[in-house]
Amino acid sequence: MKKKLSATAAGIVLVAGMVFGGAAGAQAATWFxxxxxxxxxxxxxxxxxxxGYSVGSCVHRAGQPGYWFSYS
Incomplete structure (x- = not known):
């Protein structure tokens, strides 16, 4: 159940990024x-x-909880 919710959330973020990000958003890295x-x-x-995104490795970000990865 948790994986399905997580995958669904990732799908929503991807669609929102494609709709609102456009070509300019594809050039800048975003953290997830x-x-x-x-x-x-x-x-x-x-x-x-x-x-099809370019994805960085999972890391701890300074001053942030948990693991994060960047994508563009």
Whole structure:
């Protein structure tokens, strides 16, 4: 159930990004997170990669909780 909700949330973010981001948004990296567990972060990264995004590795961001990854 948690994976399905997470994948659904990622899909919503992807669609919103495509609709509102346009070509300019595709050039700038955006951060997605936080994830409490590294395995959840990596699973979401795979979803973004399958959608054709350039995706960075899961990292801890300074001053932010959990794991994050960047995509463009």
């Amino acid at each position: 997170g936080p994830f409490t567990d590294l395995s959840y972060c990596q699973a979401e990264r795979r979803v973004f990669m399958q959608e």
